[in-house]
Amino acid sequence: MEKTDPASLPDYLLDDQIGYILRRVTQRHLAIFSEAIPQVTTTQFAVLARLRQLGPLSQNLLGRETAMDAATIKGVVDRLTRQGYVTTAPDPEDRRRLTVALSAEGEALYAQVVGKALAVSASTLDPLSASERATLTALLLRLV
């Protein structure tokens, strides 16, 4: 059984582990994004995109729609508010809720950079052919 023999441990190749690969690909993607769109981060842009798609949302729902927990979305909304890209207002229907909406500045920024955001996605996937990109995306979506 040789439980104490180090040589009997399974081979663990860090470079082949999905988590490590995901982290490195994400690092490259974030670098491409911040180079192309220095005004906001990827998460901040996700919030702008969702608000533009869905209209004003409560802060918690906005978090769920952008895959951020309550503590994270609060920080993101705070920073976007400070930069003037979103506004917040209490919901008269439900006094627990804080409604978050895109401001005119947020609309303008979105219009200005949405094309670049698409280019960032394309740039991240640049090493792959069109069909490889489709394959990769489809496979990743099954892991969500």
Place this chain on the structure above:
Amino acid sequence: MEKTDPASLPDYLLDDQIGYILRRVTQRHLAIFSEAIPQVTTTQFAVLARLRQLGPLSQNLLGRETAMDAATIKGVVDRLTRQGYVTTAPDPEDRRRLTVALSAEGEALYAQVVGKALAVSASTLDPLSASERATLTALLLRLV
């Protein structure tokens, strides 16, 4: 030209963007990991795995070998040191360097959880067949 018409902006589907998908897949992977291996984080385990593979390394080189910048690896090494899984010592050859090595406790933890770490990777990829996993990994590696 209709520059001011919002309807003329390109379609940006957040759910189809590679960065957003990567973030969500990573979230799921981190959740699986922390459930299976609560003792350390993914990045901390990456450090243990590299030290076991390569032996003692300077802190900066260890960072490069685990895809962390100097500020990040310092924090990770500090936390691993506090938990007793690594030890640090000045390098007599180069007085700028801080050599990081796996401790006996680190070796023991690694031996105890490496099998679980492999199971975490398998679990993350569980929705895919063996050949799909190989395809996904190969495609992702081309994006690093």
Place this chain on the structure above:
DNA sequence: GCAAACTGATTTGCACACAAACAAGTTTGC
């Protein structure tokens, strides 16, 4: 042989990211 360039480590500041605990408000079940 020594100044310039480089490398290693640290610190600060900012931005996610999640867990846990809490307060306030709303809904539900009986």
Place this chain on the structure above:
DNA sequence: GCAAACTTGTTTGTGTGCAAATCAGTTTGC
């Protein structure tokens, strides 16, 4: 009708992750 259960938002604590500045030490070029 009202207590229990749930939801929303906030705060605190911990852990990445990167940029930029700084200091100490090493290497290089002339």
